[in-house]
Amino acid sequence: MREWTRIRENPCIRGSKRQSLLKTNKPVKKLILRFGKVLLIGFTVLAGSIAFLYPQIFFCHLISFSDFSSKGTIYFSPEIKKAHFPIVEMLIAKSEARVDSFYFGKKSDPVFIICSNARQYEKYCSSTEGAGCSIGTPWGSNYVILNAQGLNVDVISHEMSHIELLEKLGWWKTTFKIPQWFNEGTALMLDRRFVNNSDPGDRYFEYMDEWLYYTRGGQEILELEDISTIKGFFNGGQRQVMLAYMTSGMEVSYWLARAGGNGFRDFMSEMNQGSSFSEAYIKAEQEGSHSLKTKLPRNPLRLENSKKISE
Known part of the structure; x- marks a missing residue:
């Protein structure tokens, strides 16, 4: 109370303190704004680099905005009839059982992208070969891309094994x-x-x-x-x-x-x-x-x- 009273009685002191606080706050604000800009630029460059070098990761991340139909973590090509959805789910469930048994408990929960043609498969897998592929990222987003024409428990189990090993040991260790x-x-x-x-x-x-x-x-x-x-x-x-x-x-x-x-x-x-x-x-x-x-x-x-x- 004494300090407050003294400041009120002396406007000059009050003004000088305000000026001092403003001078102190300006560099801090500039530093925060500059740091925020650097982070934003860095994130933009990183996202752009990933999209350019690994377009399949970019497309996989945006699968929920595509015309693929979703059922849980499974995304179906629009060309796949809904009557076939339960068959794919059954195949995935059997594959999960294999992974669970071999790895002493399943830890991974990847997103499945079921393609109906070579064009879609190449878009999400960045390859025209094989019946399936898997994509794991350092930030924990994992995908299994499958070609519906060669879809079976063996293919799904193979790709899920790659993702499960990554989950068990970590992305860095599994990759390098x-x-x-x-x-x-x-x-x-x-x-x-x-x-x-x-x-x-x-x-x-x-x-x-x-x-x-x-x-x-x-x-x-x-x-x-x-x-x-x-x-x-x-x-x-x-x-x-x-x-x-x-x-x-x-x-x-x-x-x-x-x-x-x-x-x-x-x-x-x-x-x-x-x-x-x-x-x-x-x-x-x-x-x-x-x-x-x-x-x-x-x-x-x-x-x-x-x-x-x-x-």
């Missing part, structure tokens, strides 16, 4: 720390288009048969290091890509058979605790191999003249 052969090999464990056996040991034998066919009896081998990146994995023609798939399927099924029933869960736990891929991968196999009842034939990818497993 996990080799592509492991990502694809894991997805093949839920995809029965090439090998139908669900037992890891028997599945290894069947993948070895496929591998021997595509390598012409082991004469044209792809090392794991050669297919550790997306570019390396999908480089070459159709036969080369199929060999990459069969190589990853054989290695991962062999590893799962040796790691045992809890090996995959232990591997993910080790990765989430900060271990490198190689450390977690080798540790899970070593701990599981102690209780291995059936001896498996040696993995040809691990012969002495082959390169070691690499990140």
Whole structure:
């Protein structure tokens, strides 16, 4: 009260204080406005860059503004009749059950985009090949794009596996720390288009048969290091890509058979605790191999003249 009374009695002091406050506030306001402009420009540039470099992500984000019909997190092409919606939902539900079983509980909840023609598929997937693809983003928006003409549980499960691994380990770790052969090999464990056996040991034998066919009896081998990146994995023609798939399927099924029933869960736990891929991968196999009842034939990818497993 004394201070207030004194200020009222002396207008000069009151005026000088107001001027001082105004002088102090102006630089702060300018700084805030400048910072806000920088953020706005940065966001605009980032959004524009994403739209230019990765238009499929941009289109996927805007799917709710398209002419696609939505039912929950599933978006259907306008050419797909509503009578077919329950069939697609059933296929997705079966795929979710596979993911839930293999990953010891499903965590992901991607948006599904069901296309009816090649033009739509290319728009949202940025590719004309395959029956499905998956898109994961650092900010947590995940999408599974499917071509209705080749829609089945195997395709959906394969793409959902990629998204689930991303959810379990995080976008950064899955993108930069996990080799592509492991990502694809894991997805093949839920995809029965090439090998139908669900037992890891028997599945290894069947993948070895496929591998021997595509390598012409082991004469044209792809090392794991050669297919550790997306570019390396999908480089070459159709036969080369199929060999990459069969190589990853054989290695991962062999590893799962040796790691045992809890090996995959232990591997993910080790990765989430900060271990490198190689450390977690080798540790899970070593701990599981102690209780291995059936001896498996040696993995040809691990012969002495082959390169070691690499990140």
